[in-house]
Structures are given as structure tokens and as C-alpha cells.
Amino acid sequence: MDQINTKRFITARKDLGLSQTELCRGICTQATLSKFEHYGKAPSIQVLIKLCQRLGLTLDEIFPTGPRSQSVEAKQLDQAEFALIQSEYQAAQQKLAVIEFDSLEQSAKMQYAFVQGYVYALGEGSIESALYFFNLILSELDNEHQTIFSLLAYTGSGLAYNKKRDLAKAEYFFQKVFDQLESLALSDTKTIWRVLNMLFYTADYFGSIGDYTVSDPLLDYGYQICAENHLTYYLARILFRKAQNVSAQHGSNKELSALLSDALAFARLNNNQILQQKIIKLLKK
Secondary structure: OOOOOHHHHHHHHHHOOOOHHHHHOOOOOHHHHHHHHHHOOOOOHHHHHHHHHHHOOOHHHHOOOOOHHHHHHHHHHHHHHHHHHOOOHHHHHHHHHOOOHHHOOHHHHHHHHHHHHHHHHHOOOOHHHHHHHHHHHHHHHOOOOOOHHHHHHHHHHHHHHHHOOOHHHHHHHHHHHHHHHOOOOOOOHHHHHHHHHHHHHHHHHHHHOOOHHHHHHHHHHHHHHHHHHOOOHHHHHHHHHHHHHHHHOOOOHHHHHHHHHHHHHHHHHOOOHHHHHHHHHHHHO
């Protein structure tokens, strides 16, 4: 047990301002967490993975003497996920291509499957391949649906079916996400990014089918999360979707112009050229 870096774990928890009770909520008992922090008595690997996820840590940071290759793979996965956030699907695919899936631990396999599925669903890949990776999470890797990866898989499945224009199935999955979104604890940076991912794509879907009573509140919640956590990337997309909703509902030109101007500013800040073109096109209308 002397190899477990409990100091790194405790520091991460305190840096996020989480009490033991807040950190372990929904994962394990406070007594289990206390024994780990004070005496190095490790809980089950599944519990430890969930606790580390909530803190934005990898197992390698808790077990620093572990294989170096795991740290390298963890970094590659995080880089692939960030490329996905930036809509750089080819770059994300290239990062995933050098990772040996079978060598990954459970949590990393779920991250790999989530990113790979989104690359297929949002890029030029096969929809069937996207659904394969999402089903891998839902039926095998997280078959009890205890992690955020199941919700990400629901969102991705909705994206895939929407791309196929199978709206009944798309709405089924997006509704499952909507029902749970506001109950998610924004406990670490990775979780915040992933919640924003699900918020945006769920709001975008409902906006695209004209259900603004669902789409608009989700967009407002996403904007609030971005503002409170000083994140700008999703702001441009959220504001543009909001502008599309206002336009479709024949809202005021003043509100529409303000939303588009703000969206364009953030799109330029993040160098999102594809979104800039879409915003400029709507501004010209």
C-alpha cells in the first residue's frame, strides 16, 4: 500500500473544494473514502476509478510506479477527446489509431469507445460503427449504467440516429439524456466538458425539430456553466444554436443580432472557422 499516492488524491479533492461526503456521494460510503485517505486502504478498483474520474485524475497519478505506457495512453486519449471537442475528427482518429484498445483498463476503454463513436457519428464514418462503440459501453463496459459514459453513449446514439434521419430512435436517446442532465454533479473539468457536450447536442437536436421549450432552457443552462467555469469553446456553439431558435421563432432582430455577434466573437476567439461561416451566413439573412 505504500505505493499509493494518497497525498496526490487528497490534494486534488481539496483543490476542487470537495468534502469527503461530496466526493464519495453515489460512489461509496464516506467511511470507505476515509480509510483510503487516512490509512491507504484502497477500495475496489471500480470505486477507485470512479473517485479518480470525479477528481480528474488518472490511476497512474495514484499509483505512480505503474506502467509508463498507461500514462502515455491516458494522455493520447485526453488529446483525442480534446480534438473531438474542437470538431477536429481526423486528428481525434489519428490519436486513437496508436492506442491498443485491449490493453486499456475499464475506464480508459469507455473513454476510447465514447470518442471513437462520436468521431464516426459526427464525422464521415459509418453510423453502424458509431452505434457499435456506443453499444459496447451500454451493454458491456458500463452495463449497469453507473458512469457518465452511458449518458455520453445515449447522446452519441441520438446523434447517430439523427444522422440516419431516424427521428423516433434519436428522440428516444436524447430524451434519456435530458431526463438526467441537470442532476449531474459538475465535480471536475472533464465532467464539465462532457456535460456541456451532452447539453449542446441534446439542445441542438430539440432545436432542430422545433421543440424550443426543451432546447432553450438547456442552452441557457449550458451558457451558465460556461460563464461560471470561464469556458469559451461551447459558448459560440450555444449562442449560435440560441440564435437559430430565436430566428425560427421570429424573435426580435435586436436579440438575434446580439446573439450572432457574440457567437461570432467567441468563434473567432476559438478559431472555429466552420462555425464562423455559418454565423456570417445567418447574419446576412
